[in-house]
């Protein structure tokens with residue numbers, strides 16, 4: 001699905017991605033974790049086609065990425081809901097832009113509201129929603145266009161612990177119900193392990209380690225010791241080499 005080869009990216013003279021090679025299979029999930037400033041968001045923006053690259057290659061479904069793709073759904077940290085539109089209209093917008101006729105549009109929006117259990121929010125405005133509700137509406141708005149690739153950037157970082165787990169469960173359930181590839185940038189080790197079939201650990205512009213997560217997909221995993229063993233492995237890789245750095 002995604003193939004990144006020898007990708008380098010600089011902002012001016014600062015090299016922020018150096019020789020990135022990464023393959024993500026179709027209909028799998030991948031989480032990207034690493035210290036602040038290591039280049040995670042930049043990599044996600046490049047996959048989304050939001051910024052251009054000149055050095056290296058990015059292919060999605062065997063097509064070279066040049067600008068944003070219609071079938072890629074992107075969810076960034078700030079929700080991106082339009083404050084002057086109701087939940088219903090925020091969700092319907094992407095379908096309207098694509099010229100969907102009214103009856104079909106009403107059906108699709110109703111279905112996604114039901115799937116995400118937010119029917120009662122349909123006439124509210126974004127300012128009247130809690131953080132978790134906004135996340136659900138943002139997910140609904142993105143899923144309604146039926147993306148084959150979903151890119152999420154630190155999507156749950158502003159939420160309290162319980163809401164965060166609810167949204168993580170929701171994303172896992174959504175993934176299980178439909179064919180979609182998900183790439184998720186996070187700061188949280190627990191989130192990286194819960195949502196990542198493949199966990200990419202980055203450090204200063206580079207990929208340090210890729211871990212395949214055999215326990216991915218189990219909603220009950222948080223109550224099992226295997227989950228914490230993988231969390232510890234990720235932690236060790238994140239910390240590896242730190243003590244040898246000169247301050």
Ligand SMILES: Nc1ncnc2c1ncn2[C@@H]1O[C@H](COP(=O)(O)OP(=O)(O)OP(=O)(O)O)[C@@H](O)[C@H]1O
Nearest residue numbers: 011014016034035036037038039040041042043187
């Ligand atoms: N628009 C920009 N112009 C110049 N430098 C930038 C720009 N965006 C990011 N950078 C720099 O590029 C590097 C990588 O940033 P990026 O946002 O990709 O990192 P990150 O791993 O996502 O960080 P965080 O976890 O803090 O969000 C950082 O040093 C950052 O300061």
